[in-house]
Every structure is written in structure tokens, then in C-alpha cells.
Amino acid sequence: MTEPPQPDPGARPPHRRLGDTPVLILFLLPALFILAVAQFLPLAQSLWISLHDWVLARSPVMGAFVGPGNYTRVLGDAQFLASTGFTLSLALASTVLSMALGLGLAVLTTGEGFRMKLSRTLLLLPMVIAPVAVGTMWRMILAARVGPLNQTLASAGLPAPNWFGDPVLAQVSLIVIDAWQWTPFVMIVLAAALTSLPAEVIRAAEVDGAGRWTTFRLIVFPLILPVVLLVAMFRLIDALMTLDIVFTTTGGGPGFATQTLSFWIYQQGLRYFNVSYAAAASWLLLAACMAMAAGFLVWRHRVMHWQRWER
């Protein structure tokens, strides 16, 4: 998020001319209308439904108002709590892993030479393909008997575990798959941040005798820290919403070990049609995502404020 545009107090901007404003407002309306109809109306409806009793399989219309009843039921549901736990571990582990690898790759592939540019483009590919396809690929790689990973392990005389058969291994696998897909996102944004750094600052530090690691730690990293925090926020929030890869890898199993919150809510709402129950759970997830985003933005604001003050 960039800072809001600062109006230039000196110049009298062209839009102040009479007659422009109505036309520009008309420009704004179609996009806002679509957002209102397809995002904000369903959001509000979801909140409203979450306060009522409604099982779509039993009744096509919404039932009685129950207030926070669904929320207290959800919070006491062992499956909801278990999937919350897994979602949090997945989000944290995948974020940390992809941040570390992505920063490393961004640093490694810095440079405008042909080979570096090609490397960056090729390293980008995991993030541009459909998550459901990513799941399909990894399901094959990790397949217990026919997967290339286990065949390699077996031919090297190593144990070949059943990756999706064991709860913990399945959870670790999903973390790795999610990090594999989104490490390029971290890489590409941080690479852009590194490229935009003023070369003189780094050169000056090196002239002053600072080693490369010292330069990175004391100059480069603090300079890109606001971007790092922003990327970490996006990674964390996106990972909290993980859904697609669960469908094409474990299907939530074994048992319920790899149900993410989004997956569990999807099953509750769109498969079993426990509409109001799912809506309540989805609002709890939404609140968590918003809280995380707000926390990160405040943190980033403090860092940037502190950096300005330091200078």
C-alpha cells in the first residue's frame, strides 16, 4: 500500500474545471457497482446469515435469528479448532520458509545480465500456474509407491514414507508445497526492491571498508525492510486462506489432519449446506485476516517512521 496521493496545493489541477467531476464519477461507477454486487453485498449477507439458523439442505429460506449462537457453537467445535491450528502452523511455516528462500533467491539473482533475467523468469513459473495444478503435480511427486521422490529414495536405500498417509508428514508436505508455489512471489517483489536501491549508498559503504555481509545487514536489509514487511503480510494472509491445493493433494486427510479453515468452511457450507454455521466460521477467519493485516501495516508504519526519524 502506498501513501495516499498528496494534492498539490500550488497548481490548480485540471479536474477542478466545472463539468469534469460528473463525468469522472460516471467513470468510477461501473467498477464500484460490480464490487458492491459481487463482493460487499455477499459479505454483508454472510454476516447476516451467520446470525441466523439456516441449513440449506433442510430449508431453502433462512430460519430464526439466533444472535451469536453459531459463533459459540463454532468456537466449541473440535474440527474447527483443529483446522484453525493447522491453518496457523501452515501460514506461519510457509511464510517463514518462503520469505527466507525468496529473499535468498532475490539476492542471488540480482543483476541485469541475460542469465540472471532468464533465471528470474524461470523461477517465477511456480506462482503463475493454478494452485489446483500445483497440487496435482505434487500429488504425483509424493505418491507413496509410484512417485519419483519415493522411487529415488528407495533406489538410494532410504526409507520411502507414505507422505500423505501420515498426519504430520501430510501437514509438512502441504507447507512445503505452499512455500514452493509462493517463494517466487517473495523473490520477484524483493528483487524489484533491491534493484531500486540507490547504488551510491551501497558503493559508499563498500568504499568505507564494509564487507558484503555487513553492507547487506546494516544498509540493504533496513532499506528494504518496509517492502519485506509488506510481502510477509501478503504471504501470511494468503496462506491463512489456503484452499485450492488441499483439494488436489490430501483432500483434508488423512482423517482431518490437513483441513485448512477455508477447506473446512467450504465443506461445511458448499457440500453439507450448513450455511449459517459456515458463515460464522468464515467471519472468524475474516476477522483474523483483517487483524493480521492491520497489525502488519501498523508495524510497517512504525518502521518507516523510525527510519525517517533516524535520518
Next chain:
Amino acid sequence: MTTAGPPGVGASAAGRAARGLLILLALAVALGPFAVLFLNSLRPADDFLRPGAGLVPDAITFAHYAEVFGPGSDTLRFLANSLIITTATTVMAVSLGALAAYALARLRLPFRLSLVIGLAFLVVRFYPKITVALPYYLIMRDLGWLDTHAAVILAHVSITVPFVVWLLLGFFEELPREIELSAMLDGCGPVRRFVQIVLPLSAPALGAAAVLTAFLSWNEFLMASSVASDAAKTLPVRVSSFITDKGTAWGPMSAMGTVIVLPVMLFALVTQRWLARGLTAGAVKG
């Protein structure tokens, strides 16, 4: 930039070699799964279960593609759906998003309304779409739009238009206003200024927005799977149901996966400059 490599690595010859090796390792990890998918789509069915089968199949067969596209299969229909929905979403999201972004960049509404509207576009990026999916399904049911292209396209436009707006907003704000100003003094209205001056200058940003939108729509699973059950079903939804209804049919599954992945890979390589720009701007600004 001509700085001698990144800070921290590559100073000496040994450092350069280590750096090259690490990049090669990363490339292998990033691209290996693609190779597995493509090679498995060409692998004969009996080669899958053969103990000690290597990464490269012994023989090559197109039988899985024949099965996936063969008579009685719906793949071509779903492929057409994906193409229609992605194209319509991209055209709508980019044109409506460009209009909105231009308005936001040039309007100064009272009560900080511009900021509020900008944040309304931004906030879509921050909440789980599962919260929207269920009531969206109910709304489409009430409208009688279930399983139509329009229902999927509307959902996709609403998800992608915020990316377009935030990507273009930054761009429009940095456009020099002198040309627009002098055009205005010549009596040129906002519509003509937008179409004849702003849009031609924005071709790279519009391209980045279009590429990003196309990727998001082509890959989107949740909204499409909530409202499209057959007639408007897209490829990602089809892929997700592959396991349950066919057991583990590795060959056809790989062929199907290749159909959805390969076009995007090629598209990504062709549009790489716009893509990187769209991904970074979309992420950092939106």
C-alpha cells in the same frame, strides 16, 4: 545497474561458482515438478507402476491426451469455458478498472471520499474469498444465474478489478499532466482526453494489468467451483474433481494438468516483462 553482483555473494571466483550452483539448484527445484507432470502425461499406463521406473518414461504415448480429449469427454467444452471466462474477465476488468483508476487519480472528492473509495478497492485483497463464495452462490441461485458464464465472470471481475485499479492508479498519478491540461484548454473533454491521450501513454501498464488479470482468472478455483457445476465449469474445477471420480488415473490426470499448465507457462514466458511488472505492482500497491 552495474554493481558487481549482489551484496554478500559472488566476490571471488569461488563465490561466483557457488552462486551459479545455487541458482541451478533453485531452478531444478522450481522446474522439476513441471517436468514430472509433462513426462507423466506421455508415460504409458503400465509404466507408472513398474518398480524402478525413471523420471523419463521408456516409451511415449499420447493415449492420455486422446482419452482426455476423446469422444464423450467434456474437456474441450471446459477449455472453451475457461477461455471465454478469462477473455471476458480480462476485457471487463481492465476497461472498467482503467476508467475507475483514472477517475480516482483525477478526482478530488469531498470528505476524503477518494481515499475511502480507494480503500474499498484495496480491502478486497485482504479478506478470505470463502466468506463471499457462499452468499454469492445464494445470490446467483436467486437470480437464476447458477452455472452460467456470467456468474463466474462477474465474480472474477470483482476479484481482479481491485488489482487493475491499484496497478493503474499509481501509473496514472505519475503521468505528466501538461498534455492533458493543454488538451483541456483546447476544449477537449475528459472522455476524449482519457481515450486519446491517457490510454495510448499507458499501454505498458494496461498490458501488465491485462496479463495479471488473465492469470488470476484462468487459475481461479473457489468462485468458479461454487457457482459452476457443469455448463460453465472451468478447467481448474475439472482438475480438482479428477481424483475423486477416476481413482488415481495418473496418466489422464497428468494430461489434464498439462493442458491447464502449459499454455500459462508459455504465456508467462512470452509476457514476462509485463508479468513481473504486474505481479510486483499488484503486490506492492494492492
